[in-house]
Amino acid sequence: MLLRRAHNLVCYWRDGAFVIQNYLGGSEVSLAPMAADLLAAFTDWTTVDEAVTMFPDHDPDSCRAALAELHAYGFLVSEDERERDDRLAEHWETWSPEAGALHFSSKDAPYTESPEVNEDFRAGKRPALFKNYPAADRILLPRAPLDVDAGFVRTLYARRTHRAFSRAELPLPVLSGLLAMVFGPSEFLDGHDFGALMKRTSAAGGSRHELEAYVAVSAVEGVTPGLYHYNVLEHSLELLDPAFTRERATHLSFDQEAVAEAPVTVFLTAVVERMSSKYRAPRAYRVMLMNAGHLAQTFALTATALGLGPFQTAAFRDSELEDALGVDGIAETALYVLAAGIPAADGRDGEPTAGLDAFRRAALYPGDHA
Numbered sequence: 001m002l003l004r005r006a007h008n009l010v011c012y013w014r015d016g017a018f019v020i021q022n023y024l025g026g027s028e029v030s031l032a033p034m035a036a037d038l039l040a041a042f043t044d045w046t047t048v049d050e051a052v053t054m055f056p057d058h059d060p061d062s063c064r065a066a067l068a069e070l071h072a073y074g075f076l077v078s079e080d081e082r083e084r085d086d087r088l089a090e091h092w093e094t095w096s097p098e099a100g101a102l103h104f105s106s107k108d109a110p111y112t113e114s115p116e117v118n119e120d121f122r123a124g125k126r127p128a129l130f131k132n133y134p135a136a137d138r139i140l141l142p143r144a145p146l147d148v149d150a151g152f153v154r155t156l157y158a159r160r161t162h163r164a165f166s167r168a169e170l171p172l173p174v175l176s177g178l179l180a181m182v183f184g185p186s187e188f189l190d191g192h193d194f195g196a197l198m199k200r201t202s203a204a205g206g207s208r209h210e211l212e213a214y215v216a217v218s219a220v221e222g223v224t225p226g227l228y229h230y231n232v233l234e235h236s237l238e239l240l241d242p243a244f245t246r247e248r249a250t251h252l253s254f255d256q257e258a259v260a261e262a263p264v265t266v267f268l269t270a271v272v273e274r275m276s277s278k279y280r281a282p283r284a285y286r287v288m289l290m291n292a293g294h295l296a297q298t299f300a301l302t303a304t305a306l307g308l309g310p311f312q313t314a315a316f317r318d319s320e321l322e323d324a325l326g327v328d329g330i331a332e333t334a335l336y337v338l339a340a341g342i343p344a345a346d347g348r349d350g351e352p353t354a355g356l357d358a359f360r361r362a363a364l365y366p367g368d369h370a
């Protein structure tokens with residue numbers, strides 16, 4: 001059987017141990033550094049027998065055993081196993097290994113509580129919430145409120161994350177307006193070599209607008225529940241899966257109540273090539289995440305202005321979500337989950353405001369002992 005070294009590998013030392021990671025396949029194993037020499041023999045398609053002859057000083061049987069192990073870990077791939085490895089190498093070529101390793105190795109992470117973290121905080125191991133320069137000269141700033149648009153200020157301070165929603169159906173014009181104001185074009189600019197480029201109400205690096213919105217409708221007047229793609233240019237919802245349920249959306253978001261109750265959940269993905277075709281250095285990956293943050297904030301503020309409660313989460317089952325959306329997770333990958341609905345009026349939706357006691361349990365400035 002012909003084997004080749006997987007494209008998507010990184011090697012490093014951790015606590016003195018040599019580690020090889022396939023950031024697509026998810027394997028991360030500490031091995032003898034000799035493993036790197038063995039892998040180096042597989043730049044081109046090679047058989048195990050050919051490779052063994054390249055290591056005359058080593059026992060052929062132990063070489064074979066080591067190669068079988070490297071294959072089992074996914075560090076070597078056969079012709080049958082190459083498809084996703086090749087696809088990732090192609091679509092993330094100029095962003096890898098730096099951004100590719102970060103993105104793919106942090107996919108499908110479990111969503112768990114860490115009691116030891118709470119324990120550490122209770123024990124006083126907490127970073128200061130604020131930074132200050134006690135010895136620096138200071139200018140005390142005027143506290144008089146500025147004369148800005150009152151509606152905007154109201155929206156800004158009214159925005160908060162909501163996690164409990166009314167079961168009432170959302171009026172379609174509200175959803176339609178939300179999608180248009182957040183994801184629809186506000187204008188098109190002439191990008192010269194790059195042609196016409198969309199602008200949105202959110203800034204986006206290079207105006208590449210690589211982010212797509214998939215809308216899971218659970219309770220919107222006149223809209224059959226299901227999974228839709230928001231067609232930006234047409235301002236339409238394209239039905240992808242009428243069998244997609246509220247329960248599925250909830251499962252994909254690690255059973256979070258907010259998604260279980262929201263009439264609408266929006267899954268944001270990135271079409272990577274739209275960004276990487278122009279910005280070829282891995283730093284552009286950071287810009288892509290910033291862009292997602294901008295869109296999410298605009299979503300939250302717009303939802304608030306429309307009388308809705310916004311929600312957002314980074315806790316989702318990446319691969320299952322990508323399967324549900326019908327995207328491959330490589331050329332197009334899931335980034336963020338947003339939701340909105342009419343806030344529940346029964347008192348379930350809200351968090352306690354910090355009282356004096358909570359401040360006493362916090363470290364405000366560096367050096368404070370709570």
Ligand SMILES: Cc1cc2nc3c(=O)[nH]c(=O)nc-3n(C[C@H](O)[C@H](O)[C@H](O)COP(=O)(O)O)c2cc1C
Nearest residue numbers: 159160161162163256258296311312313314315351
């Ligand atoms: C990137 C991101 C991820 C978040 N993930 C979750 C989440 O998984 N579950 C949740 O209940 N809230 C989540 N939140 C909401 C935060 O907990 C919330 O913004 C924070 O407590 C401050 O409250 P506020 O949004 O009401 O100001 C997330 C917020 C952001 C920006």
